[in-house]
Amino acid sequence: MRTESDFVKDPIVIVNFKTYAEVEGEKCLALARICDKVASENGVSIGIAPPLIELSKIASEVEIPVFSQHIDIRKSDPRTGHVTLRSIKAAGCAGTLLNHSERRLILADLEDLISGAKENRLITIVCTNNTGTSRAVAPLEPDYIAMEPPELIGGDISVTTANPGIVRDAVKAVKDISKDVKVLTGAGVKTSADLKKALELGCAGVLLASGVVKAKDPKAALISLCSGITTL
Amino acid sequence: MRTESDFVKDPIVIVNFKTYAEVEGEKCLALARICDKVASENGVSIGIAPPLIELSKIASEVEIPVFSQHIDIRKSDPRTGHVTLRSIKAAGCAGTLLNHSERRLILADLEDLISGAKENRLITIVCTNNTGTSRAVAPLEPDYIAMEPPELIGGDISVTTANPGIVRDAVKAVKDISKDVKVLTGAGVKTSADLKKALELGCAGVLLASGVVKAKDPKAALISLCSGITTL
Amino acid sequence: MRTESDFVKDPIVIVNFKTYAEVEGEKCLALARICDKVASENGVSIGIAPPLIELSKIASEVEIPVFSQHIDIRKSDPRTGHVTLRSIKAAGCAGTLLNHSERRLILADLEDLISGAKENRLITIVCTNNTGTSRAVAPLEPDYIAMEPPELIGGDISVTTANPGIVRDAVKAVKDISKDVKVLTGAGVKTSADLKKALELGCAGVLLASGVVKAKDPKAALISLCSGITTL
Amino acid sequence: MRTESDFVKDPIVIVNFKTYAEVEGEKCLALARICDKVASENGVSIGIAPPLIELSKIASEVEIPVFSQHIDIRKSDPRTGHVTLRSIKAAGCAGTLLNHSERRLILADLEDLISGAKENRLITIVCTNNTGTSRAVAPLEPDYIAMEPPELIGGDISVTTANPGIVRDAVKAVKDISKDVKVLTGAGVKTSADLKKALELGCAGVLLASGVVKAKDPKAALISLCSGITTL
Numbered sequence: 039m040r041t042e043s044d045f046v047k048d049p050i051v052i053v054n055f056k057t058y059a060e061v062e063g064e065k066c067l068a069l070a071r072i073c074d075k076v077a078s079e080n081g082v083s084i085g086i087a088p089p090l091i092e093l094s095k096i097a098s099e100v101e102i103p104v105f106s107q108h109i110d111i112r113k114s115d116p117r118t119g120h121v122t123l124r125s126i127k128a129a130g131c132a133g134t135l136l137n138h139s140e141r142r143l144i145l146a147d148l149e150d151l152i153s154g155a156k157e158n159r160l161i162t163i164v165c166t167n168n169t170g171t172s173r174a175v176a177p178l179e180p181d182y183i184a185m186e187p188p189e190l191i192g193g194d195i196s197v198t199t200a201n202p203g204i205v206r207d208a209v210k211a212v213k214d215i216s217k218d219v220k221v222l223t224g225a226g227v228k229t230s231a232d233l234k235k236a237l238e239l240g241c242a243g244v245l246l247a248s249g250v251v252k253a254k255d256p257k258a259a260l261i262s263l264c265s266g267i268t269t270l
Numbered sequence: 271m272r273t274e275s276d277f278v279k280d281p282i283v284i285v286n287f288k289t290y291a292e293v294e295g296e297k298c299l300a301l302a303r304i305c306d307k308v309a310s311e312n313g314v315s316i317g318i319a320p321p322l323i324e325l326s327k328i329a330s331e332v333e334i335p336v337f338s339q340h341i342d343i344r345k346s347d348p349r350t351g352h353v354t355l356r357s358i359k360a361a362g363c364a365g366t367l368l369n370h371s372e373r374r375l376i377l378a379d380l381e382d383l384i385s386g387a388k389e390n391r392l393i394t395i396v397c398t399n400n401t402g403t404s405r406a407v408a409p410l411e412p413d414y415i416a417m418e419p420p421e422l423i424g425g426d427i428s429v430t431t432a433n434p435g436i437v438r439d440a441v442k443a444v445k446d447i448s449k450d451v452k453v454l455t456g457a458g459v460k461t462s463a464d465l466k467k468a469l470e471l472g473c474a475g476v477l478l479a480s481g482v483v484k485a486k487d488p489k490a491a492l493i494s495l496c497s498g499i500t501t502l
Numbered sequence: 503m504r505t506e507s508d509f510v511k512d513p514i515v516i517v518n519f520k521t522y523a524e525v526e527g528e529k530c531l532a533l534a535r536i537c538d539k540v541a542s543e544n545g546v547s548i549g550i551a552p553p554l555i556e557l558s559k560i561a562s563e564v565e566i567p568v569f570s571q572h573i574d575i576r577k578s579d580p581r582t583g584h585v586t587l588r589s590i591k592a593a594g595c596a597g598t599l600l601n602h603s604e605r606r607l608i609l610a611d612l613e614d615l616i617s618g619a620k621e622n623r624l625i626t627i628v629c630t631n632n633t634g635t636s637r638a639v640a641p642l643e644p645d646y647i648a649m650e651p652p653e654l655i656g657g658d659i660s661v662t663t664a665n666p667g668i669v670r671d672a673v674k675a676v677k678d679i680s681k682d683v684k685v686l687t688g689a690g691v692k693t694s695a696d697l698k699k700a701l702e703l704g705c706a707g708v709l710l711a712s713g714v715v716k717a718k719d720p721k722a723a724l725i726s727l728c729s730g731i732t733t734l
Numbered sequence: 735m736r737t738e739s740d741f742v743k744d745p746i747v748i749v750n751f752k753t754y755a756e757v758e759g760e761k762c763l764a765l766a767r768i769c770d771k772v773a774s775e776n777g778v779s780i781g782i783a784p785p786l787i788e789l790s791k792i793a794s795e796v797e798i799p800v801f802s803q804h805i806d807i808r809k810s811d812p813r814t815g816h817v818t819l820r821s822i823k824a825a826g827c828a829g830t831l832l833n834h835s836e837r838r839l840i841l842a843d844l845e846d847l848i849s850g851a852k853e854n855r856l857i858t859i860v861c862t863n864n865t866g867t868s869r870a871v872a873p874l875e876p877d878y879i880a881m882e883p884p885e886l887i888g889g890d891i892s893v894t895t896a897n898p899g900i901v902r903d904a905v906k907a908v909k910d911i912s913k914d915v916k917v918l919t920g921a922g923v924k925t926s927a928d929l930k931k932a933l934e935l936g937c938a939g940v941l942l943a944s945g946v947v948k949a950k951d952p953k954a955a956l957i958s959l960c961s962g963i964t965t966l
Contacts, residue, residue, distance in 0.1 A: 057353070059346035063360030066326070091338070091353055091361055094298070095327035106323070108351025114291035116424060116479065119340025119373035121289070121323055128295030129323055141351030142840035145833065149866040170845040170874060177869040177911065192348060215873065215911070247348065374608035377601065381634040402613040402642060409637040409679065447641065447679070521817070523810035527824030530790070555802070555817055555825055557787040558762070559794075570787070572815025578755035580888060580943065583804025583837035585753070585787055592759030593787055605815035656812060711812065 046103055046132060046161055047083040048220065049267055050243035051233070052184070053250050053260070054087045054107065054135065060251050066092045067099060072257045073250075074100040082264040083243070087135050090121060094129040103132030105163065108141045112154035123154045133161025133181070135245075139188045145174075152178045163222065163245065172208040176215035182222050183212055184245040190225035192248055197225040198235040209240035230265045237267070278335055278364060278393055279315040280452065281499055282475035283465070284416070285482050285492070286319045286339065286367065292483050298324045299331060304489045305482075306332040314496040315475070319367050322353060326361040335364030337395065340373045344386035355386045365393025365413070367477075371420045377406075384410045395454065395477065404440040408447035414454050415444055416477040422457035424480055429457040430467040441472035462497045469499075510567055510596065510625055511547040512684065513731055514707035515697070516648070517714050517724070518551045518571065518599065524715050530556045531563060536721045537714075538564040546728040547707070551599050554585060558593040567596030569627065572605045576618035587618045597625025597645070599709075603652045609638075616642045627686065627709065636672040640679035646686050647676055648709040654689035656712055661689040662699040673704035694729045701731070742799055742828060742857055743779040744916065745963055746939035747929070748880070749946050749956070750783045750803065750831065756947050762788045763795060768953045769946075770796040778960040779939070783831050786817060790825040799828030801859065804837045808850035819850045829857025829877070831941075835884045841870075848874045859918065859941065868904040872911035878918050879908055880941040886921035888944055892928040893921040898935055905936035926961045933963070 053073055055061045061069055066088055077084040078101065087105040088096045097104040110120035126134060136151055137143045143151070148164065155162045162180035166172040172185050185208040190197050198205060209221045223236050224245035236244050246263075253259035285305055287293045293301055298320055309316040310333065319337040320328045329336040342352040358366060368383055369375045375383070380396065387394045394412035398404040404417050417440040422429050430437060441453045455468050456477035468476050478495075485491035517537055519525045525533055530552055541548040542565070551569040552560045561568040574584035590598060600615055601607045607615070612628065619626045626644035630636040636649050649672040654661050662669060673685045687700050688709035700708050710727075717723035749769055751757045757765055762784055773780040774797065783801040784792045793800040806816040822830060832847055833839045839847070844860070851858045858876035862868040868881050881904040886893050894901060905917045919932050920941035932940050942959075949955035 054350060056348040056350050057346060057357060058348060059356065062346065062354075062357045063362075087350075089353075089357055090322045090351065091325040091357055093323040095330075098327075114289060114294065116288040116290060117372050118286060118288050118319075118367070118370040118479075119322065119338075121321070122294075124291065125289060125294045125321055125323060130295075135350070137841065138350040139842075140349050142842055144838035145841045145844060145867055145870060146835075146838055146863050148841060149864070149870060153866065167842050168845070170849065171841050173873040174841060174845060174870045177873070177907075178866060211873075247350075369609065371610075374610055376606035377609050377612060377635055377638060378603075378606055378631050380609060381632070381638060385634065399610050400613070402617065403609050405641040406609060406613060406638045409641070409675075410634060443641075518814060520812040520814050521810060521821060522812060523820065526810065526818075526821045527826075551814075553817075553821055554786045554815065555789040555821060559791040562791075578753060578758065580752040580754060581836050582750060582752050582783075582831070582834040582943075583786065585785070586758075588755065589753060589758045589785055589787055594759075599814070602814040604813050711814075 046085065048242040049237055050083040050085060050222070051264060052085045052087065052105065052163060052222065052243065052245045054245060054247040055089055055251055056247050057089050058251050061089060061092070067096060069251065069256055070096045070100050073260065074102050076257060076260045076264065077102045080261060080264055081268050084260070085132065093126065093131065097130040103161070104130070105161070106131055106134040107138065109134050109136070109151055112150055123151060123158060123160065127158045127160055131160065133163065136162055136164045136180070138165045139167060139186060139191060149178055152180050169204065169207045169211050173211040173215060176212045176219050179216055179219055182220050182242065184222040184224055186223065186225040186245065193226045196227045196229070196232040197223055198227070198232050198239065200226065202235065202239055205236065205239045205241065228259070228263070230263055233263055234266060278317065280474040281469055282315040282317060282454070283496060284317045284319065284337065284395060284454065284475065284477045286477060286479040287321055287483055288479050289321050290483050293321060293324070299328060301483065301488055302328045302332050305492065306334050308489060308492045308496065309334045312493060312496055313500045316492070317364065325358065325363065329362040335393070336362070337393070338363055338366040339370065341366050341368070341383055344382060355383060355390060355392065359390045359392055363392065365395065368394055368396045368412070370397045371399060371418060371423060381410055384412050398440070401436065401439045401443050405443040405447060408444045408451050411448055411451055414452050414474065416454040416456055418456040418477065425458045428459050428464040429455055430459070430464050430471065432458065434467065434471055437468065437471045437473065460491070460495070462495055465495055466498060510549065512706040513701055514547040514549060514686070515728060516549045516551065516569065516627060516686065516707065516709045518709060518711040519553055519715055520711050521553050522715050525553060525556070531560060533715065533720055534560045534564050537724065538566050540721060540724045540728065541566045544725060544728055545732050548724070549596065557590065557595065561594040567625070568594070569625070570595055570598040571602065573598050573600070573615055576614060587615060587622060587624065591622045591624055595624065597627065600626055600628045600644070602629045603631060603650060603655060613642055616644050633668065633671045633675050637675040637679060640676045640683050643680055643683055646684050646706065648686040648688055650688040650709065657690045660691045660696040661687055662691070662696050662703065664690065666699065666703055669700065669703045669705065692727070694727055697727055698730060742781065744938040745933055746779040746781060746918070747960060748781045748783065748801065748859060748918065748939065748941045750941060750943040751785055751947055752943050753785050754947050757785060757788070763792060765947065765952055766792045766796050769956065770798050772953060772956045772960065773798045776957060776960055778963060781828065789822065789827065793826040799857070800826070801857070802827055802830040803834065805830050805832070805847055808846055819847060819854060819856065823854045823856055827856065829859065832858055832860045832876070834861045835863060835882060835887060845874055848876050865900065865903045865907050869907040869911065872908045872915050875912050875915055878916050878938065880918040880920055882919065882921040882941065889922045892923045892925070893919055894923070894928050894931040894935065896922065898931065901932065901935045901937065924955070924959070926959055929959055930962060
């Protein structure tokens with residue numbers, strides 16, 4: 039059985055597939071395989087978060103860690119149209135994003151889901167929007183906090199260039215509360231310079247989406263992004 | 271390419287897998303295959319709605335029509351943790367449940383999604399809770415309206431026994447507004463007598479969940495339920 | 503006791519105060535009194551929907567009908583931070599807006615609240631965004647359906663100018679289903695020409711907000727809007 | 735102008751009126767006046783949170799601090815059917831409850847609203863459900879964290895009796911992160927023994943609802959509750 043420490047190494051690059059047209063139907067598995075290949079051929083740690091409806095399929099087809107984009111509840115109650123923590127574990131996922139800016143959670147659920155993920159050995163990547171919310175999530179001790187200023191998401195300029203101070207502040211705020219919680223950053227991240235800058239600022243990696251998914255050549259974009267780092 | 275008329279015949283039995291523990295991991299495909307087999311061996315029209323995370327996988331593995339339990343938006347926007355109409359079409363789904371009692375939609379979205387489903391030749395099964403809401407959904411002309419009194423969902427007594435009048439009223443209310451919209455009923459449905467009664471009351475079939483998914487022997491339960499009807 | 507027919511006459515002008523800075527604190531009552539005065543001095547039927555937190559106060563201070571901007575539930579359950587149907591009745595309100603584009607409701611709640619409003623003799627003004635949703639609300643038989651294309655709300659051009667066809671279609675669609683349901687329109691409505699055009703298109707009045715609330719001189723704006731119509 | 739330190743003293747008793755039938759219409763002001771009178775006559779610090787629609791009216795009629803039960807947004811945008819931070823300030827409120835178990839907030843909004851409240855000198859009482867969420871809210875430094883186990887809310891047994899350990903743990907967890915944040919507790923609180931026990935456990939007071947609002951004699955219930963403490 040795969041466990042956290044088996045395949046999640048830092049620095050890590052998490053590719054969020056979102057629900058872009060570029061990952062509909064067969065194209066989703068194709069992109070997942072590209073990420074898988076780049077990871078093994080280039081010795082970098084890459085995780086992916088495919089659309090919800092592709093999750094079980096992708097988790098059974100690739101070697102790299104697969105994350106759910108969201109979960110709703112911990113238990114296996116009758117909850118038509120929702121995603122349970124237990125079901126993503128059973129599908130072979132490594133973990134889950136939580137509280138993405140496009141899918142926020144109320145605090146009580148966030149706390150419960152992080153706690154449930156720990157019990158089930160699922161990795162949690164909790165998205166936050168600024169230093170304040172990063173500081174609030176830190177005591178819950180997820181594996182990662184991914185700080186993404188919403189105004190920069192999907193844009194052309196990386197958060198590490200537009201506002202390195204906010205990244206540095208978030209890293210410091212989180213580490214002051216818990217040394218064990220690692221910080222990722224995202225929003226506008228596209229190049230290897232963005233990634234290196236994120237690492238310099240104290241991050242354990244990056245969370246990105248359009249920079250790879252909507253690239254003309256996603257494989258080239260991912261290889262370029264990861265050039266210069268080696269993690270595996 | 272599969273189209274609506276190719277595989278959706280009435281009377282129809284829709285099995286909503288919900289997010290029960292009984293359909294986690296490999297058990298989901300196993301149950302989907304049971305439904306597939308019962309449909310072909312017994313000549314009955316069966317549709318299934320697996321958990322969201324299993325949707326793409328199941329749609330590629332069975333012959334019977336596969337429905338999403340829910341969709342959020344029509345377009346392929348960046349919407350982490352949501353389900354788009356276009357993506358379920360691309361995954362090979364026949365259609366979708368909408369507005370299930372465990373996943374209600376606001377009216378503006380419901381109207382937009384039914385309209386988008388028509389454009390994409392996806393079958394819509396819109397859940398309602400009483401005669402009033404069935405009457406409101408009828409002018410939107412989905413393919414099916416599945417009327418389920420919430421207080422009877424997951425219970426031991428079928429709506430067709432507990433309250434046949436409400437089923438008859440809903441059928442009449444819908445047909446008065448649009449002859450083309452077919453009515454299903456659900457909540458507590460388990461036996462062939464329940465199904466026959468639903469057809470007598472003017473329904474085109476039933477929507478059920480625990481009666482099959484949580485049965486000790488789902489295959490036997492489904493065969494028993496469908497005994498006496500032939501649709502294919 | 504005031505009842506519907508005592509004070510709601512058509513053509514009617516409903517002023518939605520929203521939560522604009524212009525109606526914070528004492529300014530809310532001041533604007534309510536302006537509306538009250540214009541109604542009595544000019545013999546026009548005006549209703550107002552103040553911010554939730556001002557509702558009880560305003561309802562006890564003016565003669566014109568006061569509407570809640572929203573209600574959440576029918577009953578008087580413990581629901582901190584919500585608005586109950588019973589409480590707005592007890593506060594002396596004439597009725598309520600429901601399903602405003604800034605506060606949509608799920609269909610099951612909308613049906614339940616319209617039904618509860620009828621039982622409590624509260625007037626319902628249900629907002630819709632197009633012909634399709636207007637058609638869906640019609641069978642629920644609220645007192646009014648206020649059709650407002652969201653893309654025109656808060657803008658400078660009136661729906662009656664920008665798209666008279668959509669207003670005419672909505673009126674026809676609603677009347678085809680129920681003759682008793684009256685139609686209002688809104689979005690960009692500011693002038694007496696806009697109001698007259700709405701009446702010509704078959705509406706019973708208009709729903710507007712910024713055209714009065716954010717006007718430099720709200721009293722003059724309201725008098726100008728209502729010039730040429732007499733309802734009381 | 736009233737400021738925080740002028741009228742909020744500890745130990746404090748916050749009475750949440752919720753949306754009970756007992757505070758509909760004129761009964762709301764009557765109960766507010768009882769609370770006002772008990773506070774002044776008995777020298778105890780009492781705050782009240784009336785239903786949203788009564789807020790402006792009550793805030794102008796009593797001397798004790800009045801809290802909103804909820805706010806949605808900081809700014810004065812057009813947000814029909816919502817409550818803005820600025821408007822409760824303008825209405826004369828002392829502050830607001832946030833994140834009540836019946837009205838949860840997503841974390842990003844909670845952080846933004848606490849921050850906005852500080853800028854506007856509004857007191858924040860943030861509700862939490864356990865030690866984990868209390869620990870998450872502490873770094874946001876609201877004035878108070880009111881820890882209420884949801885399963886005990888509205889019940890007959892006080893949290894201080896049912897589970898004193900959870901109260902002690904929450905107090906310690908909060909103080910470990912920020913000494914400035916005060917802790918309240920609630921759920922089932924009714925008697926002076928419950929209140930004294932809360933203070934012994936390190937709380938600055940209690941948050942209660944049905945124990946006063948639904949009491950046969952609310953005045954007697956409140957006097958009895960407060961007997962033995964003096965704060966003013």
